[in-house]
Amino acid sequence: MNLPFSELFRRNSPRYQAQFLEEYCVDVDYDATPIKAGEAYCRLWLVEMHLAKDVDWLRERYPVVHAAIRFNHDGKSLTVPYLAEPGHLKELTKENLNKVIQYNYPLTPLFPFNNGLVELQAGLFSMVNSDPIGKFIKTMGRFSELLPVPNISSLLKIVEPIYRGIEDLIGAGEGHLELGYQQTFSAAGGGGNNDLRAGYLVAILAEENQINPDTLCIVNDSLKVVPYKLKEPAFGRSKDFIRDAKPLEGYSYMLFRIEKRTSQDWESLTQIKELVNKAQDAVFDGNYDKAKNLLLPAIKIAIYSSPDLIKVDRENMVLKIQDYLSEIGLQGASTQKRSLFSIMQRLLPVLDDRIEAELTALEQIFVQ
Numbered sequence: 001m002n003l004p005f006s007e008l009f010r011r012n013s014p015r016y017q018a019q020f021l022e023e024y025c026v027d028v029d030y031d032a033t034p035i036k037a038g039e040a041y042c043r044l045w046l047v048e049m050h051l052a053k054d055v056d057w058l059r060e061r062y063p064v065v066h067a068a069i070r071f072n073h074d075g076k077s078l079t080v081p082y083l084a085e086p087g088h089l090k091e092l093t094k095e096n097l098n099k100v101i102q103y104n105y106p107l108t109p110l111f112p113f114n115n116g117l118v119e120l121q122a123g124l125f126s127m128v129n130s131d132p133i134g135k136f137i138k139t140m141g142r143f144s145e146l147l148p149v150p151n152i153s154s155l156l157k158i159v160e161p162i163y164r165g166i167e168d169l170i171g172a173g174e175g176h177l178e179l180g181y182q183q184t185f186s187a188a189g190g191g192g193n194n195d196l197r198a199g200y201l202v203a204i205l206a207e208e209n210q211i212n213p214d215t216l217c218i219v220n221d222s223l224k225v226v227p228y229k230l231k232e233p234a235f236g237r238s239k240d241f242i243r244d245a246k247p248l249e250g251y252s253y254m255l256f257r258i259e260k261r262t263s264q265d266w267e268s269l270t271q272i273k274e275l276v277n278k279a280q281d282a283v284f285d286g287n288y289d290k291a292k293n294l295l296l297p298a299i300k301i302a303i304y305s306s307p308d309l310i311k312v313d314r315e316n317m318v319l320k321i322q323d324y325l326s327e328i329g330l331q332g333a334s335t336q337k338r339s340l341f342s343i344m345q346r347l348l349p350v351l352d353d354r355i356e357a358e359l360t361a362l363e364q365i366f367v368q
Helices: 006-011 131-144 152-172 270-284 288-305 311-330 340-344 353-366
Strands: 017-020 040-050 061-073 076-084 101-106 111-113 118-128 176-185 199-204 216-219 222-225 253-261
Touching (some): 040 076, 040 222, 061 111, 118 253, 176 199, 270 288, 270 311, 288 311, 311 353
Antiparallel strands (some): 040 111, 061 118, 118 176, 199 253
16 A cells, blocks of 8 residues: 555645654653664654644634554554544634644554554645535544554454545545655664654744744643754753743644553453453363463464564563463462453563573564
């Protein structure tokens, strides 16, 4: 599946600024260390979409962001489309039509970054404000919301029709591309400035001499501007800019955020969770052989064949689950049933040579 904006970008070449905001320009602390392949989970967000005042939005036109994010999943390239629309139009009045509509749209599920590249393409469109188009947009927006859920594998069949429906919508609604943005991120250590890392990135329809990028900052998940250049404090972390920050007005822009997490949403791993529950039930029923000889091997295979886990978590999951099952019955102990999330909060047990050899073999069999 091709990303959707190549032709539009060729026909419309708006001048814009695009940059990753430095940590000292953001009002919250986060780890901006570049992400190494196989060590973290990521999620992309559209934090804000804003049309300039000179676009007559919500009277005749209103903002819509069509995004498509491509990353590797289960050894294949997967493109996840998304349509972000303002919603709740009836609640807006003429007095606040020029204000930013802020939503924090999750553009992707929390996906494991194990290899390859992460590519983001997004277009900020102004759409004709009409009842039929509005209903179509709202419908496609609801379908888009089905995509950024934890279990990616279960939704692959509906990606294509949603993707094509959004493309048809943009054409039917006389969508005008106000601003386009395209960026490709790679794992840490590539030698460029496009390392995949947590933080905020913004694309603004503005020439370089119109906005000084050193004056931009993030306050309460909103793009702001201060009347002076922001510099990294020599000692500690200064938040003085929060007091002086004002909304950026008069420009169309899109604000994105890359989220980084070191753990998956464990309860979303339905196949593994169900097997672990069955293994616990078997132990509590006194059927230790079934848990040890049938269900535990099935759990290991499910973990190592899952495309929703980073490499380091495969081994950790097996060790913690196996250790827990031993605790509740394989070695005679007893306790209450626990969730997969709870099991994953346990301390990591010692890895002996026999288990290490077994997990290495599983890695070679199931992980490409």
